[in-house]
Structure formats: structure tokens, C-alpha cells
Amino acid sequence: MSTIDRGRRQLIGFGAAAVAGIAIAPGVRLFEIAAAKAPGDPVSGKVRWGMLVDVNRCASDCSECVRACNRENRLSGATRETDSQWIRKIDIKDASSGRTCSLPMMCQHCAKPPCVDVCPTGASFKRADGIVLVDRHICIGCRYCMLACPYKARSFVHEALRDQSPEVPRGKGTVESCTLCVHRVDRGRQPACVEACAASGHEAIVFGNLNDPQSEIARRIASYPTTQVRADLRLDPGVRYQNL
Amino acid sequence: MKGRVLTRASSWSRGVALAGLLALGLAAAADTGNPPSRVPRPVVDAGQGDKCVANTDVMRRNHMRLLTHQRDETVHAGVRPRDTALEGCIACHASRKTGSVVGSDQNFCQGCHAYAAVKLDCFECHSSKAQLTSSAADDGKLAGAAQ
Amino acid sequence: MKIAYREINSASPRYWAAAGALALLALLGLAAAYVMEEHGHVITGMTNQIVWGVPHVFAVFLIVAASGALNVASIASVFGKAMFKPLAPLSGLLALALLAGGLSVLVLDLGRPERLIVQMTHYNLKSIFAWNVFLYIGFVAVVAVYLWTMMERRMNAYSRRAGTVAFVWRLVLTTGTGSIFGFLVAREPYDSALLAPLFIALSFSYGLAIYLLVLLVTYRATARPLGSVVLARLARLQAIFIAAALYFVVVFHLTNLYLAQRQDVERFFLWDGVYSALFWLGQVLLGSVVPLAVLFHPRLGKSPKAIAVAAGLVVLGGIAQMYVTIIGGQAYPLDLFPGMVATSTFYDGVVHGYVPSLPEIALGVGGVAIAGVIVVVATTLLRFVPERLDDSLIAGLDERVGPPARATT
Numbered sequence: 001m002s003t004i005d006r007g008r009r010q011l012i013g014f015g016a017a018a019v020a021g022i023a024i025a026p027g028v029r030l031f032e033i034a035a036a037k038a039p040g041d042p043v044s045g046k047v048r049w050g051m052l053v054d055v056n057r058c059a060s061d062c063s064e065c066v067r068a069c070n071r072e073n074r075l076s077g078a079t080r081e082t083d084s085q086w087i088r089k090i091d092i093k094d095a096s097s098g099r100t101c102s103l104p105m106m107c108q109h110c111a112k113p114p115c116v117d118v119c120p121t122g123a124s125f126k127r128a129d130g131i132v133l134v135d136r137h138i139c140i141g142c143r144y145c146m147l148a149c150p151y152k153a154r155s156f157v158h159e160a161l162r163d164q165s166p167e168v169p170r171g172k173g174t175v176e177s178c179t180l181c182v183h184r185v186d187r188g189r190q191p192a193c194v195e196a197c198a199a200s201g202h203e204a205i206v207f208g209n210l211n212d213p214q215s216e217i218a219r220r221i222a223s224y225p226t227t228q229v230r231a232d233l234r235l236d237p238g239v240r241y242q243n244l
Numbered sequence: 245m246k247g248r249v250l251t252r253a254s255s256w257s258r259g260v261a262l263a264g265l266l267a268l269g270l271a272a273a274a275d276t277g278n279p280p281s282r283v284p285r286p287v288v289d290a291g292q293g294d295k296c297v298a299n300t301d302v303m304r305r306n307h308m309r310l311l312t313h314q315r316d317e318t319v320h321a322g323v324r325p326r327d328t329a330l331e332g333c334i335a336c337h338a339s340r341k342t343g344s345v346v347g348s349d350q351n352f353c354q355g356c357h358a359y360a361a362v363k364l365d366c367f368e369c370h371s372s373k374a375q376l377t378s379s380a381a382d383d384g385k386l387a388g389a390a391q
Numbered sequence: 392m393k394i395a396y397r398e399i400n401s402a403s404p405r406y407w408a409a410a411g412a413l414a415l416l417a418l419l420g421l422a423a424a425y426v427m428e429e430h431g432h433v434i435t436g437m438t439n440q441i442v443w444g445v446p447h448v449f450a451v452f453l454i455v456a457a458s459g460a461l462n463v464a465s466i467a468s469v470f471g472k473a474m475f476k477p478l479a480p481l482s483g484l485l486a487l488a489l490l491a492g493g494l495s496v497l498v499l500d501l502g503r504p505e506r507l508i509v510q511m512t513h514y515n516l517k518s519i520f521a522w523n524v525f526l527y528i529g530f531v532a533v534v535a536v537y538l539w540t541m542m543e544r545r546m547n548a549y550s551r552r553a554g555t556v557a558f559v560w561r562l563v564l565t566t567g568t569g570s571i572f573g574f575l576v577a578r579e580p581y582d583s584a585l586l587a588p589l590f591i592a593l594s595f596s597y598g599l600a601i602y603l604l605v606l607l608v609t610y611r612a613t614a615r616p617l618g619s620v621v622l623a624r625l626a627r628l629q630a631i632f633i634a635a636a637l638y639f640v641v642v643f644h645l646t647n648l649y650l651a652q653r654q655d656v657e658r659f660f661l662w663d664g665v666y667s668a669l670f671w672l673g674q675v676l677l678g679s680v681v682p683l684a685v686l687f688h689p690r691l692g693k694s695p696k697a698i699a700v701a702a703g704l705v706v707l708g709g710i711a712q713m714y715v716t717i718i719g720g721q722a723y724p725l726d727l728f729p730g731m732v733a734t735s736t737f738y739d740g741v742v743h744g745y746v747p748s749l750p751e752i753a754l755g756v757g758g759v760a761i762a763g764v765i766v767v768v769a770t771t772l773l774r775f776v777p778e779r780l781d782d783s784l785i786a787g788l789d790e791r792v793g794p795p796a797r798a799t800t
Contacts, residue, residue, distance in 0.1 A: 081438035141502015150577035171369030173502030
């Protein structure tokens with residue numbers, strides 16, 4: 001009697017453990033992806049953040065991404081030659097065929113950023129997780145990185161600012177650009193432009209971890225043809241465009 | 245008469261007397277621990293600042309080093325702690341009347357910096373106001389962001 | 392033969408007028424820098440599209456000329472032409488003064504000039520700009536030592552070695568300055584290895600032109616004799632340097648014209664708009680062709696006045712060239728989508744406009760004035776300028792020089 005009982009119990013025990021393991025395992029995997037980093041932890045190279053823009057879904061009369069970025073980072077939203085624009089909509093027309101399309105352009109967060117190479121103080125730097133930032137404590141405002149950027153993504157703050165967001169410090173005399181909403185990303189959220197695009201119904205921008213083959217963005221890049229702007233420069237930007 | 249000519253001995257003894265007086269004066273000042281000053285010592289509104297990161301004398305001497313270290317950690321490594329982030333400091337130390345750490349010499353940061361005549365560079369870029377839902381106090385809820 | 396150097400006499404009202412004017416311009420430049428720092432760059436004509444403006448035109452010009460101004464001394468010490476020995480100390484002084492003027496403008500234009508100490512303590516060694524900072528500071532030290540070996544009799548034996556170090560250093564420095572633009576892969580007007588040797592050639596030309604101007608003005612104002620042999624040699628060198636610079640410009644544009652990819656850029660620089668006008672009229676005609684014609688002319692090429700005019704035109708042409716290179720290079724839009732026409736709120740796809748503002752011009756001119764003040768003060772206090780540079784002195788130095796030619800004033 002005890003022999004039979006023990007055997008059955010072992011089987012049930014193994015079975016239960018196996019089922020439990022299978023149930024938890026995807027959760028463990030999801031947790032690893034979703035909370036790629038707790039706020040108190042340093043970033044690591046295991047993650048590489050990127051964005052994928054589906055140009056077909058981008059409407060030329062929509063600038064929700066730009067408006068969201070301006071709100072989030074408390075940019076003025078003005079478009080004089082001296083105003084900061086971290087993201088802009090570019091309308092493109094093919095010179096020979098006449099086909100038009102529209103796409104958002106921001107800092108491309110290159111893997112080999114020329115702006116980082118040229119910065120004399122090292123204020124322009126690439127974080128371990130691929131986000132390219134300006135350490136505005138060290139920036140001397142020489143604007144050389146603005147010359148070096150192939151996407152003209154950077155802006156210089158030409159006048160004194162007030163009422164900055166506590167999450168996004170910015171000030172006169174330093175250079176700035178799209179931070180990939182690093183203050184959100186570090187807390188497990190998505191950039192403001194991505195959320196706004198989704199909220200507007202276009203859902204043209206996907207954000208995620210390029211290093212994770214299971215992430216939405218990595219799966220799309222692996223399945224559909226995508227391009228990087230000025231790919232011939234071999235900078236390997238983290239932002240890609242589909243249907244361009 | 246051309247006037248009394250100072251002999252070497254008399255000028256030397258004057259010098260010694262002056263030095264002695266100075267030394268006594270300094271010693272007296274150091275003794276009381278409260279040097280006579282023409283500038284009134286600041287009276288700052290420390291806000292809620294009670295559970296500080298460290299003792300007042302440690303913070304007085306080292307807050308700049310702590311801030312610099314923390315800013316490098318946050319900017320370069322993405323480490324966002326609750327209490328030692330600048331926002332955390334401001335959340336506690338902002339004046340309960342104005343909600344800010346600068347703006348008048350009674351405010352926490354500006355008061356001592358004005359007294360010590362050390363330029364405050366931080367608030368050209370950083371917001372000096374405590375937010376209602378500051379991220380330092382409540383992770384995940386972003387202050388001032390459109391929801 | 393002993394060369395006698397003497398301080399400039401400061402007793403004349405003309406001296407004080409000149410010194411006063413330079414000091415005033417320098418002060419105006421400093422005032423402009425202060426105003427720019429207080430209000431931010433919004434008061435200037437520089438924008439997010441044209442990030443480097445007139446101050447940088449002057450700064451780069453002065454820095455390039457600074458390294459070239461040392462050439463005269465190098466020819467004496469490194470290449471052993473004894474005839475140039477009396478000219479050497481002034482050459483070294485000019486190099487330092489021009490560099491100081493150029494660097495002042497560069498630093499004062501920074502968005503955060505108070506963070507210069509940050510620049511001095513944080514170096515990104517991959518940045519050519521950071522390397523330039525090392526090279527500029529080193530240049531000051533090297534030229535200071537070189538001047539010492541020339542002016543301190545007991546150190547004269549070492550002037551050859553010091554001169555060689557200075558010569559090599561300035562070649563590296565100017566290569567670095569040219570590479571600031573040459574390394575910019577993002578922008579079609581720049582992205583070229585040819586910019587470094589072009590800047591070397593430009594430095595030879597601009598530096599010597601400024602040296603000639605300072606020499607002629609100083610000797611005229613102090614009534615010291617300046618012989619025709621010295622002038623003839625310097626004039627011939629100037630012509631060679633102008634031709635060398637023109638060669639690199641021609642090769643640069645011919646190569647670009649050959650590439651389908653660069654047709655639009657070349658049309659922009661050689662045909663459309665204000666930059667083409669500055670290029671052809673300023674850089675090529677006034678800055679190269681006319682000076683060459685004057686210097687090779689049988690009669691004009693010997694006249695000190697004509698040589699001064701030629702040198703002045705080279706300087707003006709040089710500033711035009713820097714304007715076309717630096718500002719024109721930024722005015723041309725980046726080509727993010729080849730074959731497509733792009734428009735946006737951030738001025739994509741359009742030529743970027745630029746209107747120089749008064750603070751910028753004041754700052755740029757202020758840098759030139761700072762260099763001038765340094766030269767005036769140094770030549771007044773110390774013995775940089777030979778008492779005479781007439782043909783008999785020169786003949787005594789250089790055996791290959793024939794009997795003194797007819798003296799001209």
C-alpha cells in the first residue's frame with residue numbers, strides 16, 4: 001500500500017511542480033523584459049532601446065508626437081529658428097514619382113553617434129542601454145555636436161528658461177535633443193511620443209528593447225523590411241522606419 | 245626738525261605688538277565659536293527637512309560632493325534614487341509658503357548660498373519648486389506630465 | 392653681423408591713437424561677449440541651423456593665420472635661411488598674438504564660457520576639438536620657448552631644435568583645425584580629407600600676409616628702413632603660398648563637380664546666391680587672382696604700398712573664404728532623404744538663412760583687436776623688431792644675396 005501511495009504521490013508531486021514551473025516561467029520571462037531595470041539600478045548593455053516608425057500609418061496632418069514631446073519636456077512649441085525642437089514631422093515628396101509621405105524625425109540614438117565622437121568634454125555620451133544624451137552639467141555650449149549630427153537632431157538653448165519640468169532639467173547655453181524620454185523609460189514607461197501616437201489611433205511608433213528577440217519591435221524588424229535614415233553612414237541608429 | 249625718525253628697534257617692536265594683538269583677537273574669536281560678523285547669519289526655512297540624508301554639519305560641508313556624485317550616477321547610469329535625488333532634496337527642503345528653495349534669502353538653498361557668496365548654478369536648469377506628486381516621493385506618478 | 396633689435400617708440404600721438412583704437416575695439420568685443428552671455432545667443436544671428444557664425448569666422452581665421460605667421464621664423468631656424476633671422480622674433484610674437492585673439496573669440500562665444508575649467512579638466516580623447524585644445528595650449532608653450540631661444544643670447548644654440556619642434560607642432564595643429572571640418576561626415580560641404588592640407592596651405596598664405604602687413608605698417612610708422620631684398624623674398628613667398636592654397640581649392644571643387652552626388656552642393660557654392668558671390672569675388676578674385684597679379688607684376692611687385700595692398704586683399708579674401716566655408720557649409724541643408732524633397736518646421740530641405748548681428752561682428756573684430764593690442768604692447772616693451780632691415784644688413788647675412796638694390800621707401 002505505502003509503495004503504491006509513494007509512487008503516486010511522487011508522480012503527482014512532479015506533475016504539480018512541472019505545471020507550476022510552466023505556469024510561472026513565462027511570467028519570469030515577462031518580468032525580465034517589462035521591468036528591464038528598477039529605478040534604483042544602473043543601466044546595462046543587456047538592453048538596447050529603439051523605436052520603429054511605420055511610415056504608412058503616419059498621417060501628414062497629424063503632429064501628436066510633437067505636441068506630446070513639447071508637453072512632456074515643457075518645450076515652447078514655437079518654431080522660430082532659435083527654438084528647440086526635439087522631434088519634428090518631415091513631409092517628404094519623391095522628386096521623380098511625386099509620392100508623398102510623412103514621418104517623425106528625432107535623435108536617432110545611433111550605436112556610433114558622431115555627436116559623441118566630437119564632443120570635446122564628453123558631455124554628449126551614449127548610455128549603456130543605447131540612449132544618447134547630453135550631460136548638461138558638463139556641456140560648454142560649443143555646438144560642435146550640432147554640426148556633427150547627420151539628422152540635425154540637436155537644438156541649442158538660446159535664451160533663459162523658466163518653469164522647467166522637474167523631470168527634464170534644461171537651461172540656457174547648453175545643447176539638447178530627444179532623450180527618448182529617459183526619465184520615463186527608467187521607470188518602466190514609454191516615451192511620450194509613442195504613447196501619444198497610440199492614443200491618437202495611428203499607432204505608428206513602436207518602442208522596445210532591440211536586444212530582446214521576443215519584443216514587439218525586434219519581431220517586426222526581423223519580419224518586415226525596415227530602413228535606417230542615412231544608413232550608408234553606418235551609424236546603426238536605434239530608430240528605424242518601415243515603408244519608407 | 246624733520247620729525248621723529250623711526251629706529252629699527254621701535255618699528256620691530258611695533259610689529260610684534262600688532263601681531264600679538266591679532267593673535268589674541270583671533271584666539272578670542274575662535275574661542276567663542278561665533279566670529280564677529282557684519283553680515284547677519286541667515287535664517288533659513290528648512291521646510292520639512294528633518295530626516296536628512298546625514299547630519300547638518302556633514303551636509304553643510306559635503307552636500308556639493310553628494311550632489312555631484314548623485315548627478316553623475318543619475319545622468320550616466322540611470323540610477324534614480326528616492327531620497328538623494330535633487331527632487332527629493334527639494335521636496336523636503338522647499339519652503340512651505342512658496343514651495344521653492346530659491347526666490348528669497350529665507351529659502352533653504354538661496355539663504356546659505358547668499359550668505360557664503362557662492363553662486364548657485366543649479367536652478368538655471370533645474371526646477372526649484374517642490375511638486376505635489378514628486379516622483380521622488382511616489383515612483384511611477386510623474387509630476388506635471390500630461391496624463 | 393649683429394642684428395640690433397629695438398623697442399617701438401611710444402612717444403608719438405599716432406602710436407597712442409592706434410593703440411587706443413585697438414584697445415577700444417577689444418573692449419567693445421568683450422562688452423559684446425558679456426551681452427551675449429547675459430541674454431543668450433538669441434540676440435545673435437546664430438540659430439539652430441547656423442550654429443557657428445561671424446565670431447567663428449574670425450576665430451578660425453586668426454587661429455589658422457597664427458600657425459602660418461610662425462613660418463617666417465621656421466624658414467630661418469629650420470631651413471637655415473640666415474636672411475630671415477632678423478624677422479624671426481616678430482614672427483613668433485605674431486603667432487602667439489593671433490592665437491590669443493582667435494582663442495578669446497572662441498571661448499567668449501561658448502554657451503557656457505564659465506565652464507572653461509570643465510573643458511580643461513574633462514577631455515574626450517576621440518574628439519578632434521579636444522585634441523585642438525591640447526595643441527593650442529602646447530603651441531603657446533612651444534612658441535614661448537622658441538622665442539626664448541631666439542631672444543636669449545645664451546640659448547641661441549637651441550633655437551634650431553626649438554624651431555623644428557614649433558614647425559612640426561604647427562603642422563599638426565593646423566591639420567587638426569582643418570580636420571574639425573574635415574571629420575564632419577554629416578555635411579557634404581565638409582566631409583573631406585582634403586580640408587586638412589587645404590588649411591595648411593591657407594595658414595601659410597594668411598599668416599604671411601598678416602606678417603607682411605604688420606612689418607610694412609610698423610616700419611613705415613616708426614621710420615625704420617626696410618630694404619627691397621627682404622620685401623622681394625617675402626613677396627615671392629606670398630605668391631607661392633597663394634597659389635598653393637588656390638590649388639587645393641581647385642582640386643576640392645573639381646573633385647566634387649565630378650561626383651553626381653555632389654552636383655547640388657557645387658551648384659550652391661559656385662553658382663547660386665550670396666556664397667557664390669563671396670567665393671568668386673571675395674575668395675578667388677580679390678583674395679587670390681588680384682594679389683597674384685600684383686605680386687608678379689614687374690613694377691608693382693616691388694612697391695611696398697602695392698605689396699601691402701596685396702597682403703590686405705589676401706586677408707580680406709581669407710575672411711571671405713572662412714565665411715563661405717563655415718557659414719556657407721552650414722547654410723546648405725543636410726540631405727537626409729536623397730532623391731526626395733523634404734520640408735518641416737525645423738528648416739529641413741531649405742537653405743538656412745543667416746544675418747550677422749552686431750554683437751557677433753563686435754566680438755569677431757574684438758579678437759583681431761586683442762591680437763593687435765598684444766603686438767603693440769609686446770613690441771613696445773621688448774625688443775622684437777630689428778632696428779633696420781635694409782639691404783646692406785641683409786647682404787651681410789646672406790652671401791647669396793647680390794649687392795644692395797636701389798633703396799625704395
